[in-house]
Amino acid sequence: xxxxxxxxxxxxxxxxxxxxxxxxxxxxxxxxxxxxxxxxxxxxxxxxxxxxxxxxxxxxxxxxxxxxxxxxxxxxxxxxxxxxxxxxxxxxxxxxxxxxxxxxxxxxxxxxxxxxxxxxxxxxxxxxxxxxxxxxxxxxxxxxxxxxxxxxxxxxxxxxxxxxxxxxxxxxxxxxxxxxxxxxxxxxxxxxxxxxxxxxxxxxxxxxxxxxxxxxxxxxxxxxxxxxxxxxxxxxxxxxxxxxxxxxxxxxxxxxxxxxxxxxxxxxxxxxxxxxxxxxxxxxxxxxxxxxxxxxxxxxxxxxxxxxxxxxxxxxxxxxxxxxxxxxxxxxxxxxxxxxxxxxxxxxxxxxxxxxxxxxxxxxxxxxxxxxxxxxxxxxxxxxxxxxxxxxxxxxxxxxxxxxxxxxxxxxxxxxxxxxxxxxxxxxxxxxxxxxxxxxxxxxxxxxxxxxxxxxxxxxxxxxxxxxxxxxxxxxxxxxxxxxxxxxxxx
Numbered sequence: 156x157x158x159x160x161x162x163x164x165x166x167x168x169x170x171x172x173x174x175x176x177x178x179x180x181x182x183x184x185x186x187x188x189x190x191x192x193x194x195x196x197x198x199x200x201x202x203x204x205x206x207x208x209x210x211x212x213x214x215x216x217x218x219x220x221x222x223x224x225x226x227x228x229x230x231x232x233x234x235x236x237x238x239x240x241x242x243x244x245x246x247x248x249x250x251x252x253x254x255x256x257x258x259x260x261x262x263x264x265x266x267x268x269x270x271x272x273x274x275x276x277x278x279x280x281x282x283x284x285x286x287x288x289x290x291x292x293x294x295x296x297x298x299x300x301x302x303x304x305x306x307x308x309x310x311x312x313x314x315x316x317x318x319x320x321x322x323x324x325x326x327x328x329x330x331x332x333x334x335x336x337x338x339x340x341x342x343x344x345x346x347x348x349x350x351x352x353x354x355x356x357x358x359x360x361x362x363x364x365x366x367x368x369x370x371x372x373x374x375x376x377x378x379x380x381x382x383x384x385x386x387x388x389x390x391x392x393x394x395x396x397x398x399x400x401x402x403x404x405x406x407x408x409x410x411x412x413x414x415x416x417x418x419x420x421x422x423x424x425x426x427x428x429x430x431x432x433x434x435x436x437x438x439x440x441x442x443x444x445x446x447x448x449x450x451x452x453x454x455x456x457x458x459x460x461x462x463x464x465x466x467x468x469x470x471x472x473x474x475x476x477x478x479x480x481x482x483x484x485x486x487x488x489x490x491x492x493x494x495x496x497x498x499x500x501x502x503x504x505x506x507x508x509x510x511x512x513x514x515x516x517x518x519x520x521x522x523x524x525x526x527x528x529x530x531x532x533x534x535x536x537x538x539x540x541x542x543x544x545x546x547x548x549x550x551x552x553x554x555x556x557x558x559x560x561x562x563x564x565x566x567x568x569x570x571x572x573x574x575x576x577x578x579x580x581x582x583x584x585x586x587x588x589x590x591x592x593x594x595x596x597x598x599x600x601x602x603x604x605x606x607x608x609x610x611x612x613x614x615x616x617x618x619x620x621x622x623x624x625x626x627x628x629x630x631x632x633x634x635x636x637x638x639x640x641x642x643x644x645x646x
Contacts, residue, residue, distance in 0.1 A: 168217035173246030174228075175215050181235050185211040210457045213623075219248050226293060233294065234405055242293065242537035244313070259295045259415045261301040265387070268419040272390060273371040275412060276364050276397070302454045306428055307418055308460050332373060332382050340370065340389050344396070347512050351400055352517060352565045355605035359432045360400040367393040383422050391420035392514060395433045402440050402565075405606040410440060428469050431461035432514055435476050442608075445498075447483035454480055468511050471501035472518045475526035482530040485537035487544070494527045517565065521558035525572050528552035532575060535582050545582035552576050556592075569609045570599040577615050586623040590632045593619065597639045609640050 165268075190213075196204035204224070214220055224548035225247040225267040227284045232240040241469050242248070261271060343366060350359045351552065354471065370390045381554045398413030414437045421430040429625035434457035441450035461469065478493035501523050504511075535544035552575050573596035580589035599610045616636045 159628045161390055169399055171217050171246045175245065177232050177236075177245060178215065182234065184208075185236075190402075193228050195231065195559050196223065215315050221564050229293060230408060232359075233407060233444070235272065236445075237443070241296075248259055254518070259300055259418060261412065261415065263306055263309070263419060263422060263424045267381075268387075268416065268423055269371055269374045270414050272394060272420065273368065274373070275416060276368040276508055277366050279397075279409065280361065280368065294444070295413055296444075296446050296449055299451060300411075304415075304418065304456060306433065307422055307434075307456070317420060332386070337385055337389075340366075344389055344392050345398055347393070348513065349564060351396060351403075352567060353563070353603075355567050355603040355608065359395065360404065361394055363397045363400060365453075367397055377641075378414065380430050383580055387420045387424035388426055388429065390423055391417045391426065391429055391433065393417075394420055395436055395514070399436055401603050402436075403607050405610070407440065407444065411437070413645050414440070421628060427461045428465040428512065429514065431457035431465055431469060431473060435473060438480065442479055442483055445482045451477065451480035451484070466507045466509060466511055466515070467503040468507070468518050470503065471497045471523065472515065472526075474500060474529070475523060475550065476528040479526060479533065482533035483537060485534070487538070489547065490534055494530055497523060497527060516570075519558070519562075519563065521565075522568065524551045524558065525555035525568065527573070528572075528579075532579055532582070535579075537615075540582055542583055548575075548579050549583070552579055566599055567605050567608060569606070570596050570603055571611065573599065574608070574611045574615055578618070579612055581615070581618055581622065585617060586626055587628050589615075589619060590628040591638055593632055595633060597635060601639055612636065612640060613637075 177460055181188075182190075189206040189208055189211050189447075192206045193204060196206075198201070208223075210220075212515075214224075214533070219225075221618065225242045228245055228247065229240055229242045232245065261267065265447035293341075336511065347359060347363050347366070350365075363520065367390060369456070370386060370393060374383065374386050374390065394413045394417035398410045398417060401413060402410035414433055417433045418430055421427075421433055434453045438450040438453040438457070441447070441453065454473055458470075458473050458477070461473075465473075474493050474497035478490050478497060481493055482490040501520075528548045531548035532543050535541045535548065538544055552572060555572045556569070556576050559565060559572055573592050577589045577596065579590065596612055596615075613636065616632055619629045620633050
């Protein structure tokens with residue numbers, strides 16, 4: 156019975172109305188859900204799981220399945236609905252988890268951070284071909300996420316100590332990294348970041364995780380303090396990138412855990428601007444998952460923590476993300492103010508007398524237009540598909556598309572903004588123009604391995620079919636989708 160994921164008890168069962176509600180709204184059949192559970196279990200290495208329609212029926216009738224089934228169901232329904240669907244939301248009981256394996260409320264100490272990074276990256280590489288760690292991982296949201304992240308700002312003992320001088324780099328001492336070796340690690344991280352922007356998160360994610368694991372091994376060796384600080388910075392950047400790639404291919408709990416570990420590493424590195432960037436990535440994920448209140452809290456934490464040390468480009472990006480959060484909360488006044496602040500602050504970027512770190516260089520003029528146009532587009536959705544806000548989004552989105560069309564390095568951003576342009580035209584009741592941009596997005600998406608891009612295209616085409624399904628251009632677009640991005644490729 157254990158192989159089928161049953162709880163082993165049938166006493167006092169009542170129908171699970173919560174699970175039943177999510178199941179009905181998903182549109183899945185019992186057989187389809189069973190197949191998805193089995194596929195996800197195999198990805199976890201839980202090959203003993205063999206679910207069928209009768210087992211799904213028993214869950215709906217009130218049987219509580221054993222782990223990892225509750226976590227698998229939580230992740231499947233979260234992906235289906237684009238928001239956090241917890242085990243409790245499904246009316247299921249979670250097995251007790253260890254903090255080390257699952258939670259985001261982790262100790263803010265260097266040795267613990269190194270141990271967690273090493274353990275998690277190793278598990279990711281070993282247990283899951285595509286990064287699912289469902290037996291021990293769940294998404295955190297609300298106070299359980301925000302409150303631990305606030306401790307990023309709490310000083311830790313010894314954190315104010317001055318780093319060792321550069322002369323501490325000494326390649327003659329065994330087990331010590333030389334300066335050229337550290338520079339090679341930094342340049343490799345930059346290369347991974349370029350690959351992600353150009354190719355999406357699906358192609359190089361495991362390489363990034365492997366590199367992160369190597370860096371955590373180096374952090375366990377005795378190093379001069381200056382070297383240790385730089386290694387923590389490299390680890391933070393790699394963990395953020397592993398989180399971003401995981402987010403891009405739809406591995407939401409995995410992404411969140413990497414972001415949290417990245418923030419811990421950034422704190423150990425003493426790099427608050429980098430920490431604010433990591434929090435902005437967490438904020439983007441929360442917007443994607445339908446939690447704009449959490450996104451706003453994370454952005455405000457980032458802004459406060461880096462207010463006196465981040466450059467104009469980073470601050471502009473944070474204002475743009477603040478606008479996205481307010482837009483998704485349906486607050487037009489605050490959205491417009493944040494958009495203006497993003498524009499005004501960005502205008503100071505060229506006058507900044509310090510070089511920008513590589514992780515913020517993606518935030519170009521094109522990206523600024525893109526974020527602000529998406530804020531107005533999101534406002535249009537939250538205001539009941541308002542054409543007025545869509546008309547504010549349209550010229551900004553068009554400018555972003557034109558700029559990204561000339562940028563061979565940021566193909567995923569190009570695809571996402573082509574999709575954004577398609578949604579704006581659909582909001583303005585211009586389906587022919589919308590289908591043209593969606594078709595262009597599909598052409599780019601075939602070159603970019605990003606489930607986030609694919610999902611947005613599918614949703615946009617679905618909207619076009621729902622509202623204009625009898626139009627020849629929309630019929631052709633739906634047929635193109637079935638050929639170019641078949642559902643079987645979805646995570």
